[in-house]
Amino acid sequence: MIAETVCAAVSAAGLGIALVTAWRKRxxxxxxxxxxxxxxxxxxxxxxxxxxxxxxxxxTAWAGFGLxxxxxxxxxxxxxxxxxxxxxxxxxxxxxxxxxxEAAAQPGAVAPKASAPSLGQGSRPASRPAAGGDDDFxxxxxxxKKHGI
Numbered sequence: 001m002i003a004e005t006v007c008a009a010v011s012a013a014g015l016g017i018a019l020v021t022a023w024r025k026r027x028x029x030x031x032x033x034x035x036x037x038x039x040x041x042x043x044x045x046x047x048x049x050x051x052x053x054x055x056x057x058x059x060t061a062w063a064g065f066g067l068x069x070x071x072x073x074x075x076x077x078x079x080x081x082x083x084x085x086x087x088x089x090x091x092x093x094x095x096x097x098x099x100x101x102e103a104a105a106q107p108g109a110v111a112p113k114a115s116a117p118s119l120g121q122g123s124r125p126a127s128r129p130a131a132g133g134d135d136d137f138x139x140x141x142x143x144x145k146k147h148g149i
Contacts, residue, residue: 003049007040014038
């Protein structure tokens with residue numbers, strides 16, 4: 001009963017503000033304020049406020065919300081563990097042979113604990129300059145000179 005009274009008062013105050021705004025010739029803003037002010041009384045008339053008040057003070061409803069939260073936490077935990085392990089149970093069960101075959105088929109595939117010499121020359125970056133240290137900064141100097149720095 002108190003919630004309905006508060007909603008009616010909020011709607012009445014909002015409509016009053018909308019009238020003052022319309023009197024100042026700001027009709028678009030007045031229409032928007034009137035729309036917002038009609039929402040609380042509309043919620044009362046549809047019964048949503050009564051349902052929310054009944055739900056807010058019901059221990060059974062809060063227990064239900066707690067169980068929904070627990071279910072969500074469990075679901076998200078299992079998803080996180082599944083992602084860390086690499087897929088679903090069926091994918092892990094029959095996937096070892098498939099993953100090893102796919103890894104062998106990839107060019108340049110290396111075992112996870114491979115040492116640096118087993119990587120070969122092809123996987124090392126070839127961006128090292130052949131000359132001394134001044135050549136390292138020549139392109140940077142050219143860019144700076146281009147911009148007048």
